[in-house]
Amino acid sequence: MSADFMYAPEVERLDRAGLKRLQLERLKALLAHxxxxxxxxxxxxxxxxxxxxxxxxxxxxxxxxxxxxxxxRDNYPFGLFAVPREQVLRIHASSGTTGRPTVVGYTQGDLDxxxxxxxxxxxxxxxxxxxxxxxxxxxxxxxGGLGFHYxxxxxxxxxxxxxxxxxxxxxxxxxxxxxxxxxxTPSYALNIAEVAEGMGVDLAExxxxxxxxGAEPWSETMRxxxxxxxxIRACDTYGLSEIMGPGVAAExxxxxxxxxxxxxxxxEIVDPDTxxxxxxxxAGELVITTLTKQALPMVRYRTRDITRLTDEPCACGRTxxxxxxxxxxxxxxxxxxxxxxxxxxxxxALVGFPGVAPHYLLTLTRxxxxxxxxxEVEAADGRDEDDRAHLARQVRHHLKSLVGITCExxxxxxxxxxxxxxxxxxxxxxxxxxx
Numbered sequence: 001m002s003a004d005f006m007y008a009p010e011v012e013r014l015d016r017a018g019l020k021r022l023q024l025e026r027l028k029a030l031l032a033h034x035x036x037x038x039x040x041x042x043x044x045x046x047x048x049x050x051x052x053x054x055x056x057x058x059x060x061x062x063x064x065x066x067x068x069x070x071x072x073r074d075n076y077p078f079g080l081f082a083v084p085r086e087q088v089l090r091i092h093a094s095s096g097t098t099g100r101p102t103v104v105g106y107t108q109g110d111l112d113x114x115x116x117x118x119x120x121x122x123x124x125x126x127x128x129x130x131x132x133x134x135x136x137x138x139x140x141x142x143x144g145g146l147g148f149h150y151x152x153x154x155x156x157x158x159x160x161x162x163x164x165x166x167x168x169x170x171x172x173x174x175x176x177x178x179x180x181x182x183x184x185t186p187s188y189a190l191n192i193a194e195v196a197e198g199m200g201v202d203l204a205e206x207x208x209x210x211x212x213x214g215a216e217p218w219s220e221t222m223r224x225x226x227x228x229x230x231x232i233r234a235c236d237t238y239g240l241s242e243i244m245g246p247g248v249a250a251e252x253x254x255x256x257x258x259x260x261x262x263x264x265x266x267x268e269i270v271d272p273d274t275x276x277x278x279x280x281x282x283a284g285e286l287v288i289t290t291l292t293k294q295a296l297p298m299v300r301y302r303t304r305d306i307t308r309l310t311d312e313p314c315a316c317g318r319t320x321x322x323x324x325x326x327x328x329x330x331x332x333x334x335x336x337x338x339x340x341x342x343x344x345x346x347x348x349a350l351v352g353f354p355g356v357a358p359h360y361l362l363t364l365t366r367x368x369x370x371x372x373x374x375x376e377v378e379a380a381d382g383r384d385e386d387d388r389a390h391l392a393r394q395v396r397h398h399l400k401s402l403v404g405i406t407c408e409x410x411x412x413x414x415x416x417x418x419x420x421x422x423x424x425x426x427x428x429x430x431x432x433x434x435x
Contacts, residue, residue, distance in 0.1 A: 004252070004316045007123035007155065008116075011263050012318045016311070019262050019319065024058055026291035027266060031055055031064070034297040037082040040075055041299060061266070061289065062277055066300045072102040072242060081105055081295055088295050092241055093141045104143075104241050105295040111150070113292055114244055117261055118151020121250040124259060124318075125235035126210045127181050129156040134174050136184035136192065137215070138422045139163045143245030144215050148183045151247060157181070164188060164421035167195045174206060181210045186218040186226060186234070187424035190358055193229040194419075204231030212237055214246055216423050217326050219348035223255075225358050238323060243288050243298055249323050254315050257322030264292050267321065268300070269309055272330045283308045285330055286323065304329045306342075332427070334364060336373045336405045343426050346375065349402045355380050355391050359417045366431040373407040375399065378417050388413075 006012050014022070031052035034041040044065045045051060054060060071080070078085055088105035106114065127133065133152040139145030145163055152159045160177055162170055164184075170192055174182070182189060189211060196203045208230055214237035226234040238258050239246035248265055249258035260267050265288050269278040272285040286303045290296075306328050311321040328342030335341075343362060351358045357378040365372045377395060379388055388411040396409040418425070 005123055005128065006318070007120040012120070012259075012320060014263070014319060016319065020058060022263055023266055023291060026263075027058065027061065027289065028052065028055055030289070030291055030293070030297050031299065033082055033294075034299055038080055038297070040071060040080055041297075058266070061268075061300065064300055066275065066287065066302050067298055068302050069102060069242065069304075072104075073100045076100045077103045078105070082297050083107055083295050090146075092143050092146075092245070094241065101141075102242060104245075107294040109294050110244075110296075113264065114147060114247060115150040115154040117244070117247040117264060118147055119154040120261065121237055121247045122148070122151050122155050122157075122181075122183075122212055124250040124252045125212045125237065126233060126253045127152070127155060127157060127212065131157045131180045131210075132160065132177050132207075133157045133181040133183060134160045134162060134170070134177070134179035136162050136164055136170060136182065136188060142422070143239070143241045144185075147239070147245040147247060148212070152181075152183075167192055167421075168199060171196045171199060171201055171203070174203065174208065175201070178207045180207055181212065182208055182230065182232065183212045185215045185420065185423055186213040186222055187216060187420035188422060189213055189226055189230065189234075190222070191419045191421070193226070194357075197229070204229060206231065208232050211235065212250075214238060217328055217342075217344045219344050219351060220325070221348050221351040222358065225351055236325065238326070240303060242296075242301055243290060243303075244293065248288070252314065252316040252318060256314065257310060257324045259314070259318050259320045260309075260323050262320045265289065266291060267309060267323065269307070270302075272304075272306070281308055281310055283327075286326075304331050306330055334362075334371065334373065334427075336371055336407065339404045341403055341405055345403050346399065346405075347426070349399055350375075350377055350395070353395060353398060355383075356395060356411075357414060359419070360426065361417055361428065362426060363428045364431050365433075371431060373405065374410065375407050376410045376412055376417060378412045378414055380414070382414060 048065045090106040093101040093103045137144035211232040211234040223234045235251040237250045239248040249260040268287040269284040278284040286305045290298045305326045307326045308324050357380045359378045361376045363374040392409040392411045
């Protein structure tokens with residue numbers, strides 16, 4: 001099969017006019033479904049002075065109110081469901097570590113759609129029917145594990161449902177089962193590579209060829225590190241539980257933006273401060289409306305992810321607009337002594353720096369009226385205290401010159417920073433504790 005194999009070529013090559021007609025038809029039905037069956041949407045539409053029938057063109061969606069994560073928490077657990085609870089066959093939820101979890105549900109139709117879109121997502125990244133897919137995403141309430149699992153099965157792959165953890169066994173099974181595909185968060189994929197090297201295993205010489213990664217922002221420098229250490233083509237995937245889970249968008253093998261599946265989702269970019277629409281190609285906050293969700297329709301959901309859209313043609317032939325790499329979340333942005341910075345910018349500066357391993361931890365504290373950032377990294381090899389202090393000065397200067405921030409820099413010994421078995425915890429915000 002060619003590198004540009006498509007799971008659903010008839011819709012992935014649909015022209016822009018055809019896509020817009022399909023989106024308008026589905027959007028009208030979605031708004032009517034939400035208004036008729038979800039009290040929250042009925043009240044929100046009425047307060048904004050709009051009804052589903054007011055939508056005659058796609059541009060009319062800008063008159064409808066946004067949905068935010070707090071709306072899910074305020075309607076916990078099932079208040080946003082648009083079908084009777086008995087028709088909901090699967091329930092996922094966030095961890096809820098900072099309050100009530102966000103709960104999402106799926107009808108049988110939703111589960112079928114999700115599996116189809118995940119099959120399309122995996123095919124886009126280079127996965128093929130018959131491949132052995134080693135799935136190291138976490139199973140359970142998190143949508144990653146089961147999302148990739150059922151998508152790979154729909155694509156007729158052989159799935160190894162490993163989940164996270166037990167890393168040495170993961171490496172053994174990748175070798176023994178001849179896995180061609182690794183699915184995981186990029187931080188855990190890096191952990192797998194590191195543990196393999198400690199075992200004397202060179203996964204770059206294994207059968208692995210494709211990495212389908214997501215669930216957390218990651219930089220191009222991290223991609224290059226994963227490509228090199230695992231011998232793969234690492235591709236980005238995008239999704240969020242409130243919208244569906246993984247499978248909202250995916251890179252193709254050309255890796256120049258993630259194709260958003262526009263037959264099921266409508267994408268907007270707005271200014272995160274004014275909430276006004278931004279033109280094609282301009283950076284801003286991604287807003288998504290589901291077009292086919294039955295159990296949990298989402299109207300103009302503010303993702304908080306900062307990115308931009310492009311409808312320029314892709315060499316693969318897919319016509320769906322692309323979401324360019326997410327640079328961060330607007331609620332993750334740090335302001336360090338007047339400088340706005342995202343964790344992904346710091347990662348891009350750290351990964352690949354000579355003498356530094358690709359593991360880091362950012363700690364925010366408050367010193368007087370100013371925010372203070374401490375960056376902890378690991379040395380790539382064992383070195384004495386004086387050598388680590390010298391390396392810390394080099395990295396601190398590098399961050400100042402490249403990112404523009406002044407921070408405290410600590411270089412740890414190899415293995416001292418925590419490793420990820422799922423979504424990496426890159427930032428500890430202790431500002432309230434240090435005020």
